[in-house]
Amino acid sequence: MKIAGLSLAALLLGALSFTAPAAQASSLYQDLGEQRGIELLMEEMLFNIADDRRIRHHFVETDMAHLHQMLSEQICELAGGPCVYSGEEMVESHTGLDISRGDFNALVEALQLAMDDNDIPVGVQNRLLALLAPMHHEIVNL
Amino acid sequence: MRYRSLSAALLLGCSMTIAHAADGGLLATGGVTSIEGSAGGGIVPWAVLGSYAEDDEWGGTVTLSQASVDDFRLSVMGASLNYRNRVEFSLARQTFDLSSIGGELNQNIFGVKYRVAGDLIYGNLPQISAGIQYKENTRFGLPDAVGAQRDSDFDAYLAVSRAWLAGPFDRTWLVNATVRATRANQIGLLGFGGDKSDSHELVAELAAGVFLHRSLAVGMEYRQKPNNLNFADEDDWVSAFVAWFPTKSVSITGAFLDLGDIAGLESQQGYYLSLQAAF
16 A cells, blocks of 8 residues: 555656656657658658548648658658758648647547558657647647 | 436447547547546546547447455446537446445446546646536445445546656656545445544545557556544555557556455455446
């Protein structure tokens, strides 16, 4: 009982003691397989999206080659790679598209499946997702 | 009557599974079903709402659980509905077998949980929910005899849950804190209020866990309890759990339980197993 309570306290402390994500950003680019790895990952994700009847209707009029390039640039830059994202601001590119919370999550799942298929380890997956999650309010319900 | 309403809910659940499954939420974000029917961990209600309903979806869950400790066994049938990931309605029927004393106790719990603000994952605010559980003990003879004051009562709680996608060790962590106003004896299985104390008091309930993978979580829960009856001291509860989410339709939870002394029988330890279907 006492020991269990102590372990719980340790778990809580562990969860609360934050490791700085900024310090890891430089190596995330490498962990994702650098530019080539990121391009393959985005390609796989777009295939998953095209297969997902929950969200594929959002992309029927999209230039997929251009989207692929923009996503690859953006992820590369976010992950600390030597790229510069040349696309629109998130709010600008998503306003009026009627993207719901479920749509956003469906895209996250498309990315998760792509990361699984590209053998990206869980920890690296989580670091990338943690970089993307703060964009939620710049994309959803605008 | 009670059985019939639960059966109706179960049937509704099954037919909705076939018709449409809510899947707007990410895996595991609906938590599992607690022994009182509300979404949470095993012994604590969390701020999360059951199922994967998002936006304008309806979702729901049906659950069978069993907790088996040295001298007691608790069986729970539960069902819940979730509208727009905003409000959850839940129903639980508990059967408490007094394995070594003989006999059984029963309780029905009707729950409503409302997501007040925030989100488990996104945005700056953690997910904050408020809930009420109406509990009725339908086998009040024994609770009455040991000093319980009434056979039905309300619990009210406020819960805060938050996940960190890339916490320590680059794993996703979840922390939940719940404050509950209650005067339930052994969560209501031994009635409500007692000869020692007969007013609602605030208790703390905590949970923390880590996802080893997005479909597998391990963690611990702690539940503080009141101590209203003179005939036996009531201890706080602790559990250590493993929850597996192979798909959005099914989850399986196993736990080790340390429930302390119950009704004078010392150091009740054992296991918990719960199977949930979500739709």
